[in-house]
Amino acid sequence: xxxxxxxxxxxxxxxxxxxxxxxxxxxxxxxxxxxxxxxxxxxxxxxxxxxxxxxxxxxxxxxxxxxxxxxxxxxxxxxxxxxxxxxxxxxxxxxxxxxxxxxxxxxxxxxxxxxxxxxxxxxxxxxxxxxxxxxxxxxxxxxxxxxxxxxxxxxxxxxxxxxxxxxxxxxxxxxxxxxxxxxxxxxxxxxxxxxxxxxxxxxxxxxxxxxxxxxxxxxxxxxxxxxxxxxxxxxx
Ligand SMILES: [Fe+2]
Ligand SMILES: [Fe+2]
Numbered sequence: 001x002x003x004x005x006x007x008x009x010x011x012x013x014x015x016x017x018x019x020x021x022x023x024x025x026x027x028x029x030x031x032x033x034x035x036x037x038x039x040x041x042x043x044x045x046x047x048x049x050x051x052x053x054x055x056x057x058x059x060x061x062x063x064x065x066x067x068x069x070x071x072x073x074x075x076x077x078x079x080x081x082x083x084x085x086x087x088x089x090x091x092x093x094x095x096x097x098x099x100x101x102x103x104x105x106x107x108x109x110x111x112x113x114x115x116x117x118x119x120x121x122x123x124x125x126x127x128x129x130x131x132x133x134x135x136x137x138x139x140x141x142x143x144x145x146x147x148x149x150x151x152x153x154x155x156x157x158x159x160x161x162x163x164x165x166x167x168x169x170x171x172x173x174x175x176x177x178x179x180x181x182x183x184x185x186x187x188x189x190x191x192x193x194x195x196x197x198x199x200x201x202x203x204x205x206x207x208x209x210x211x212x213x214x215x216x217x218x219x220x221x222x223x224x225x226x227x228x229x230x231x232x233x234x235x236x
Contacts, residue, residue: 001163006064009156013067020074021145023082028137031086035134040083042198044091046126047083049100049119050076050146068153075146082142096194110164114176117157118184120150121216122191125209133202158220181217188213 050072083090091097103115124147131143165173192199192209199209 001160005159010064010067012152012156013064013071016149017067017070021071021078021149023078023138023142023145027141029085031134031136031139035136036086036088038198038201039130039134040088041091042195043079043083043130044088045094045096045194046123047076047079048091048094048097049123050079071149071153075149078142078145082139096190110161110176113157113161113164114180114183117154117161117220118180118187120154120157121184121220122188122213124150124154125212125216126191126195129199129202129204133198154216154220161221162223177222180221181214184217185210185214 080090082088100115100119104112107115127143127146127150131140131147134140134143165176168176188210189206191213192204192206196206204212
């Protein structure tokens with residue numbers, strides 16, 4: 001990734017740090033009891049995941065990442081205030097969250113990015129499903145807000161990952177790609193299992209959920225290189 005590209009990303013995150021995401025007040029905020037029961041445990045796990053402490057990554061990339069982490073903490077607090085207003089109990093830990101934190105701590109920047117982008121790509125699919133599953137206007141807007149931020153995060157992270165990978169020999173690239181994709185598919189399956197009540201309710205069985213997640217993965221991390229057109233001549 002070139003210094004100019006990095007500067008563009010830094011600008012983006014600084015801009016957002018100065019204007020933290022808000023959910024407009026006054027949105028209809030009714031959460032029916034059966035809906036609350038359906039989403040409570042699931043949303044609490046994702047809220048916990050947003051609360052990334054990010055110490056390892058902070059040391060790795062300073063200011064850049066500080067802004068990035070602040071945005072994630074904003075996600076956690078937006079979700080938390082929604083949950084508090086609806087009496088949905090917060091979680092202080094969940095085994096999937098612990099596993100992710102442990103993995104991220106293990107890692108250098110590249111592995112850290114692999115784990116992080118895995119969580120965010122799957123998170124994006126999840127928040128879209130959650131938005132479609134709820135009648136609450138506020139929760140819908142909240143989910144769309146998170147997805148809007150995360151789309152930029154995954155764009156940044158995938159560009160960084162592909163740049164790190166491109167610097168490796170072909171065999172290492174192939175190995176990392178297939179390992180990451182397998183890890184991604186495994187994680188998506190675990191997310192389906194642990195959130196299946198909500199996901200099934202929204203019409204997703206394990207197969208369709210996995211397909212949706214892998215489509216996101218392939219879009220960002222297995223980009224198809226376009227053939228270079230040879231017929232661009234005689235323009236103007
Ligand atoms: Fe987030
Ligand atoms: Fe993120």
